[in-house]
Amino acid sequence: MGKKNLADLISVVKGLVPEMSDSADAFARAFFDTILKGLARDHYVKVKGLGTFKVIEVSPRESIDVNTGNRIEISGHSKITFTPDASFKDAINKPFAHLQSVVLNDDTDVAQMMLFDNAQVEKIHDEISGFSANAEAGNNQAYTAAAAERGHANGSMDDASDARFDLDENSSAAVTESPDGINGSSDETTENNYEKQDTDMTNWHKQTLDEDTLQNTQKSEGAGTLAKDETPVKASKSEENEAHSEEKSENTAEKVEVTSEGNEQTQQAEQADAVAEDKTLEKEEKFSEGHGADAAKKSAHTARGKFLYVLAIIATATVFFAAGYYVAYYHNSSERANAPVTASSAMQRGGENVSKVVGKAKPASVKPVEKKQADVRAIPAKTDSAKAVKRNLKPVMPVMKGDAYMIVGQKGVHEMRSGENVTRIAKKEYGSKDCAKYIIRYNNIENADLVTIGTKLKLPELAPVDHYEKQ
């Protein structure tokens, strides 16, 4: 950090105002003396084009002696402050003048964002002064686009892709490209980046976005799409891939058991995996042989391929589980949903739930039995229950104002397990979360959030309240 003095300043002044050359020295001295005088007299000096000097009184405050840790009082004193005015500020900030604040989208992960550090700011500074010919608008767009990219792209990077960057020969090129990308890329592409967040700018960005799309598609679809996703990734890499994938298929016939869906490209991915595992040691040799880029891509590609393959397996498994669970749930709930409909149907079911049926409903007609099989899952229609329940049921607990149901008995017991809550049970047993309040009331639960594991909840028998004869 260089330090100039008054003489340097004066020489610059002489350069700007040649006619004042001889009096420049005296002027400079007078300048600062006047400020000093004004400050001493008024405690406030304003110089247009420079800024404001003020004297501020600081009140005494308590503090800690840094060495001993004792309490210390910092006595009141005055300090001199300088606030540059707008024109001076802007003039100083000229190298960064074209940069503007960028609004971040909600999905940017701030923690992951690569904020510029000192070195990078200097680099930008240098490049900007070199590129001062560029249109200011272009520079700002590039900065905003880069900012958006950094926020978005870094949030989606994963370890595998990092590995690839380390190994990939292109990575060093890509990294140095990015500062250029901030300044030098065309306006169209940067606009596209910022608006649509699909990239064409550099290989680095392209690869990152592919990661993103790959992640998303993996989770929603099965392993079958692995091939499809692999293709754009492969396409984005250089032509050397085709050459080395042929290489792979030769080498790995005896090493790999292909367990994938018989898709040619997933085979290649797996073969690549095996090759990578077996040949990691040989990697260095490959480098020296001049297959450096190939090997790097191969092992990095397969590391990522392996990860994606595992992800695909997990995704498929999850889908099957979900489907199975949903079928079972649907089947069960179609039975349970009918519980509040009629007490008679509970009788009909007999021993399905341990019950103490208080209701005096007569054995109903065939209708309720059929209803059991019906597709009723939501809160059932009141008309059916009206026929079966009318004047046959009395509530066991008082009906509160606004209740849609009344508790007419107990239909079972439920033991609380880990991760369950009353609302969820209500939804399962009665088809509606609103019925949780009845469970709570019936069991005299003080705080529904604090029901401990193992608590046996008595499940009330519910009947719609329309048909209750008000007494």
Next chain:
Amino acid sequence: MNNKEFIESLSQAAGLSLEDTRKTTNAFCDALVEVLDDETALGIKGFGTFEVKKRLERVAVNPSTQQKVLVPPKLIVKFRPSQSLKDSITGEQ
């Protein structure tokens, strides 16, 4: 002491007309900007030093809208008064 008073005082001290002092003051300020840059500070004996500091970019949050904004890096000028200046001020009190 506002700007007008300052110019008047300066013109008296420098022995120049008001118009001239105004022009020269402007030139002075421009010179100051030129001398100062990210790596160079300007020290005036008996007065203080003007230095330029970098403010790195950061993520700011608009408190009312809770919207995140990326504030770009910028350069800032700071003034550090010298001891003699401080003394002359406190001496006055």
